[in-house]
Amino acid sequence: MVLGRKKKKRRSHKQEEVLAQVPPEVPPEMPGFRTGVGRRPWTMRAGFALAGAAVAALVVWTVSRGGGGATLFPPPLPLATVNETAGPTLDDFAGADACAECHQDQYRAWRGSTHGRAGGIPSRDNVIANFDGRPIRFKDAVVIPSVTANDEYVFTVRQDGQDPVVFPVAGVVGGGHMVGGGTQGFLSAFADGTLRFLPFDFIRQEGVWFCNTNTRTDAGWVEITEDMALADCGDWPPLRVFGTEDRFANCQECHGSQITIKLDHETGRYETRVRSLSINCESCHGPARRHVELAQAGELGETADLGGGVRALGLLDEDASLEVCFQCHALKGVIAPGYLPGKDLQSHYALLAPLVGDKPFFPDLRVRTFAYQMNHLASDCYLNGTLNCVDCHDPHGQGYRDIYGQPLAGRFANEQCTSCHASKAVDITSHTNHRVGSPGSRCVSCHMPYLQEQEVGNTLRFARSDHTIPIPRPAFDTALGVENACRGCHQNLSVGRLQEVTDQWYGEVKPLKPIVEGMVRAANGQTVDPAVELLYPDIKHPMAQVAALTILIEDHLQPNMPAMDPEVRRRLEQLADNENVDVRAVALASLHYAAGEDPSTRAFLAGRLGSLAEHDRAIRQRWVLTLGYYGDAFRTSGDQGNAIVLYHKALEVLPEHPGILRNLGLAHNAQRNYAVAIQFFERSLAVDSLQALALVNLGIALENLGRELEAAESYRRALQINGSEALAYFNLGNFHLRRDEFAEAIDQYRRAVAFDPGLALGHFYLGRALIMVNDFPSALTSARKAVEFDPSNAGAREMVAELERVIGGR
Amino acid sequence: MMRTVTVLFTSLILATTGAPAQQTFVPRPLSAFARKKAEGYLADRYACLGCHQLNGEGGRIGPDLTDVGRRRPPSYIYAMIRDPQTTRPGTVMPRQLMPPDRVDLLASYLAGASAPGSASGPLFLPDRDPPALTAEPTNGAGLYAKYCASCHGASGNGDGYNAEFLPVPPTRHADSSAMSLRPDDTLFDGIHAGGYILGKSHRMPAFGQIFSSAQIRSLVAHIRTLCRCEQPVWARR
Structure with missing residues (x-):
């Protein structure tokens, strides 16, 4: 699951899984009807969103053993405090108005701000x-x-x-x-x-x-x-x-x-x-109810602790300050649910996880699809400086300011940049080659251009300022697929001409970072030496390091490779000691993925697992997230064997992980190993019994073994957990339809589409059941709904045509 | 006499900052949280402890701030933070830009830190023993010797007398391999806005408020003589 896929509206992949396994039975009366899903799967990371809760509920630990290795991986450390209930609850928050009495200036500024x-x-x-x-x-x-x-x-x-x-x-x-x-x-x-x-x-x-x-x-x-x-x-x-x-x-x-x-x-x-x-005060400062109570009681004065988790933010270091904004202004991978401000963000979200698989960024980490401002992490201002969001953005009023906190005229004020880059302000024209006061004389016009979020399309303008703060490179940018900054004004000039002019003005410009060069070359299909061009253990660039690791995995590694390039392994081992938990986890997962059965690599991994200390939980969750993602990728591409290999590796790191167990069930189900699939679904449910969709999948596996009554019971159990679970109703409808219990089937299908009116297959099978009781007008309505939500369902279209012919198109 | 000095003192501030008139500075009482915050700014955000000590930590270039509230009146402390060059002509302390409420916080803290309750004393002369004013160096070497050498060393080897009191070793300007990777503009920016903006030590102060562009350029040129190197090729145009 990728947090922040604003306006990206896709059905849960888990629903896809269940739908995909609906037995495509065809009533003999209407041959030729076919089932169809017609939707792309949602990002597979959703399967692990319950990881945190699952670990919290872990009741049994069993030692997992690698297929060929003798080294056992150490078990996770006893759970720390992070789970769904740890930390503040909603009742710990006071609301913005409670802040106004004492913090009038900040409140007033916030009230009129974009957040306010x-x-x-x-x-x-x-x-x-x-x-x-x-x-x-x-x-x-x-x-x-x-x-x-x-x-x-x-x-x-x-x-x-x-x-x-x-x-x-x-x-x-x-x-x-x-x-x-x-x-x-x-x-x-x-x-x-x-x-x-x-x-x-x-x-x-x-x-x-x-x-x-x-x-x-x-x-x-x-x-x-x-x-x-x-x-x-x-x-x-x-x-x-x-x-x-x-x-x-x-x-x-x-x-x-x-x-x-x-x-x-x-x-x-x-x-x-x-x-x-x-977006209120406590979204950034954390829960303030206790603080307000202390203030009202006059007890704040002699304690340096503000009380109850609320905190001042002005003295946070660069990364901690960025993290306040990245609560929302970043894509994130969920590793534990239940986040609220005041909890540890990194215990709930892996900030760089969206780089694994989804490719929301170009190789130079500019936004490729739809993202927020987290790619500030790829800017030189972050990498070679200390710039964080509030150095330019006043956090209360959302006005603009310089590095010294002095308010600026607006979003185009050059002092945002020149308060640090004072050398450029001495003779601004000699740098910009544009007339002072013109748009081309604004720093942000060239270095932070508004770029259309490409996933939105080009019909409506939805552009966001490029926070990688790049140097305009017209030819390079265009080849990459990014609108180059010069075209913001000079739309009539060719890319070649723009490049010619920038060459003339600036000559050679600052080179791309080698790791970015490597990723660009890989994206262009050029041969790269992965060790030398993608793996840079010694640089400070976690975002690029994770992005490059995903290229390594996808283009250069295979599960349990016969032999791994020693230099790749050496560098991965170095990256496995990186300061950043995302980098460490993906590097460890990469080694595990490709060489987890190699005795020396296995010993290395076991050693690292045994010494994670306070990062034990964070690293393991991210490690499993990575292996699970690639397991899902294999599974949905039909390679169940490799999927199963990776899922078992993931279980070595977090034994009895319910999401991994559930997906193992799906993989075995796809292999028609229904009995094994049932075992894994049941193991997953033993860890977390409140997974309604796991019960639905268990029911489908039971049906595949002909254990229909048990299947129906599984669907009913799912409904006890979630009474609005449309897929449980849908599969119960299938159960009754197969038994020619049409009235019951109709009832269940109607519930399914009532709770999920967009469930095209629900409408389709409801129509079929209605035909069986000769309610053709209602069947036609359902068939039309099936077509409305899935025009690719030829069977539904055929049903509509046939019913219109029979009843005269009413 | 006191009245005259007060007026003179205030007018100096006005002349350099254009700020609203302020007859005197009265430190505000600080909560425990505010004191902690002030210590954070002094030690972890601004360059103050690059030169001054506070509670045993910090440089030796300037006077110890731990008990400055006993030695100096609040308005003097305030004025030194706000505009040191005007308050104490000839000082090497550069003015650090910061929001007015932060000047107020730091001055209140320093004025009251060691003598709570006695902070709002009368104003008196900014300095009883004004330094002998010498001509300000105009070339890079002279500026470097006066403002930089105490940390970076006279030859740019990072071995100035103050270096040992800094948590991050000063940049070795004589290191040609490292310095040849840094554009002149980056050196300019670091001198102008301080080490913080370059991700280096925040205890390297910003000199942009006391040096002209020409002075900074001359310092950059001098650094190039120390490293005997040039900036990267891509930065030369």
Whole structure:
């Protein structure tokens, strides 16, 4: 799971797994119907999101032994304190208004800032979108945003042949504040206790409604037009849940403050709690309730501790200061759920994990798909200096300032740069070759250009300032696929001409770092010596080091290679002692991946595992995350053998990891080793019994062995854990359909699509069951829904045509 | 007499900073947290302990700050932080830019740190024994000798008398292999804004408020004579 994939709306991969294993039974009455999924799998990292909780629940440890080696890996150290319940709870937070009495200046600055105005309950003050009753027209639907007589903001969705659906707006996210393209989204409350984003977003600059189509038509963010189907919007029906909930493989905990979501297993409903839809004081400073109580009691004066976990941030060192902002302004891999400000971020998230596999960045670590400002870690200002976010951004008012804390005129003020790079300010024109006062004379025009986030597409402007702070290299940038800074103004000049001019002005420019050169060469398909060009143990560049390690694994390593380049091994062993926990873990995982059975490597790994000390848990979780990711990659590509090898390696590092055990079950199930699969699902459930989807997968494996009654019982157990688990209802529907229990099947399928209206296969099989009871009109409605959400399902299209022919197209 | 000095003192501050008039500086009482914060800024963010000692830690170039509150009046401490060159002409202490509330915090801390409750004393002459003013060096060698050599050593070997009191050894400007990797502009920037911005020691102060660009360039040129090296080829244009 990648935190921060804003607007990236894909169905959980776990759901894909379950769907993919639905027995594609075809009723004899309607031959030729086929099942189809038609969606790309979500990033596979979601499978490990429960790692932390799983370890916390670990009850049995068994020594794992490598296939051919004799060295046993030491077990994890006894659990430390980090788990879902450790650290502050929502009740430890006081809210921004509690800060105002004593910290008036900071509060006032914050109140008017982007963070202070990030969202809220809908009102005339914060809604920028048009809620004037003017319809948003799709080709198959009309959506009317309006304000009721009670001042309630609502969307009314009308589709032919269906009752109108009204979605009251419970919350507004965003206010179109961002200069590079600002949007506003809307939340609505759902019956299962979740808050979900509606698919109708508004973008200020263009002044239009738009939606994200990436999971459907893959056209990026596009203005809604009458040429579009409502289901072209990936969030229709609403799926993107507010808060970080593993079931939905979706992290939206940064569009507000102190957001928690938890499934209540008694009621089967989610409990969603949100302290504020603004980004409040405690999002950065941590929980302040105790501090406020001490202040009100007059007891703060003689203690240097502010009380209760709240902290001042002005004296944090560079990395600690960055980490405050990276709570939200970074992609992250989840390793333990339940994060709240005040907890240890690195115990909950692996900041560099998204570099493993997903490639959200170019080889020089500029944003390739969609990301935030974490690639500041690749800037020279970080690598060769100490620059952190608050050196330029006033954290309270979000105005701009220089390195000395002096306020600046705005985002284009050169002093952001020249307060450090004073040499360039002496004669600015000699450096910029542009007239003073012109856009080309601004440092940020060339070194921090606004670059369109490529995953958004090019229809709507959503550009963010490049925080790698690069030197413009027109030819190189263009070859890489990055819009070069010069083109921000000089759109009529060819890349060749721009390069010619920069050559003339600057001659040879600062060379790329060798590790970046290596990654660029690898990306270009050139032959690289991995040891020499990708592995740099002695540099300070964790982001590049992790990125290069992933290239090494993917291009140069194989699980249990017969022989590993000794120089690669030597450098990996050096990287395994890196200061950065992400670098260390991925280096250790790389050695384990390629040479885990080699006796000397195995001894090395065992030695390192035995000496992780206070980093034991952090390193092991990241190590397992890496092996698990590549295990998933093998499994989903059909190579179950290598997947199983890697999963077992992961279990050597964190024995009885429920996510790994679950995925071992999936791999064996795919190999038709159903009995073994069942064993692994049951082992996973023995560690964490509250995994509804594991029970669904267990049920499918049981069905594959013909143990249908036990399968049905497994689905029912899943529903006891999560009463809104659509896939459990769906598979129960299948169970009844196979037994010709059509009324029961219809009932279960209806529940499935009620809880997940976008479940195309649910509609499809509901239609089939309805045909069996001769309810053709209802079957047609279901078949049309199946096509609406999965146009690639030829069987569903055929069903629609046949039913229209039979009943005359009503 | 006292009144006259006060006015004179305030006008000096105004002349150099353009700040609002301030008749005197009255230290504010600091909480335990604020004192800890002040110590953090003095030791871990600003260059103060590069030259001064505080509670046994720090350099030997300037006077010990541990008991400065006993030796100097609050307004003098405030003024030295705010604008040392005007307050004590001829001092090697460069002005460090910082937000006004931080000047206030550090001055309050230093004024009251060793003598709580007695910090808001009367103003008197900035310095009873003004130093003999000598002509400011104008060339790189002279500037280096006055401002840099105490840490970096007269020959740039990082062996100035103050070096042993620093947590990070001063850069060896005579090291040609290291120095040939650094562009002249980087050296300029480091002198101007201090070691902090280069990821080096924050105890190397920023001299940008007392040196002209020409003076910094002359210092860079002098450093090049110490290392007998040039900047990287890519930086020469």
